Amino acid sequence: YPLNDAAETVNEIGASIRRVMGGTSGILYHIFCKAAYAKLKASSKSGITSKQWAEALEASIAAVSKYGGATAGYRTMLDALIPAAAVLQERLSAGIDPSTAFILSSEAAIAGAESTKHMQAQAGRSTYISPEILASVPDPGAMAAAAWYRAAALAVKDMYQAS
16 A cells, blocks of 8 residues: 555555455445545645545545435444544544544444444345344444444554654
């Protein structure tokens, strides 16, 4: 990955996901990365700011929603990512340092994913499973999104603490 260029790195991650991840999730994550890449590329002349990352996250969520047909409350990965994006924007606007804002938004992602236990599936594979079984577990796609988002937040925190 071209780690000296964040937008290109996101683009290449998307290409890797497209090659190796099957099913609808692979396609949606590819769309997610392409939207982030486009937003970062359009706004990046030198370095990418935390605000630009937040805007890229929002653009990615919008693209996944558009092409996947889901939104908040559908019991999908978006139920983790939408609250994460909202908290990230809110905390950055309040002037909180970016690594703390990212950690707090990752906690919102986890809470959002956990909240899917109480949702009726309206999109994705969960629509094929009985509501009785779904009531006992959170959506796997939402949990996966919360997990990678949390890992990214912790990596950012470690990077800022090391510098």
